[in-house]
Amino acid sequence: MSTTDERPPEHSRKSAVQLDSGMSKTLHHGLEILELLTAHPHGLSVTEIADGIDVHRTVAHRLIRTLEAHRLCRKDGFKRVTLGAGLVTLAEPVEQDLRTVARPVLEELADAVQATVHLVVRENATEVRALMVVEPRSAKVHVAFRPGQVDPVDRGSAGLAILAALPAVEGEREEVTVARARGYAVTDGEVIPSVLGVSAAISGRRGDALASVGVSIFEMPDEESLGSAVVDAARTLGNLLR
Secondary structure, eight states, X not given: OOOOOOSOOTTOOOOSSOOXXXXXXXXXXXXXXXXXXXXXXXXXXXXXXXXXXXXXXXXXXXXXXXXXXXXXXXXXXXXXXXXXXXXXXXXXXXXHHHHHHHHHHHHHHHHHHTSEEEEEEEOSSSEEEEEEEEOOSSOSSOOOOOTTOEEETTSSHHHHHHHHTSOOOTTOOHHHHHHHHHSSEEEESSSSTTOEEEEXXXXXXXXXXXXXXXXXXXXXXXXXXXXXXXXXXXXXXHHHHO
């Protein structure tokens, strides 16, 4: 006796945007490919992409060739398609606006808690990147690291705070569950040895969270007070970005 698995294909990612008569079908499918690749940072084959956006393989191939020409996706040595470096150029103005809005909020937090503050964005399904780092202006000792640092999304308070803003998933770290309950994540030495991290997610325009505000500090005498300050900063920045 056979059974039919009615689950969607593994590489399917139905776009939340509904195509209507006033929209470009070709552009819609091209953007669906980019959304699909975002969920699969290790790449997909042309066939998997065609199945994922429900088009013929020939159509998918033409769309991919066009996206490749604009450096929005690329093929590796195994013919798997991944996101391209051209997306970084497109995102730069958006990130610049985010840094401009965030700087005074981060500076105020850094001076208030006398510790290094960071703005971290979700890079892809598995990683986060430090977009901005602000050091306190009068602290005698503080943590120092450069913007651009990339870390696993499931290591360190910044990534855990972003995960905690999402619905619970089976097998998630206990620290994510705890962070979801109290509103901020806390880690000890997960990214930098002997450095504590406290981060809270920034809510996006659609209610999702693709970034977090956090503090890196050597000692934390009052975790609740520090957590509250980080949450307030994340909420302030979220309101400014709406």
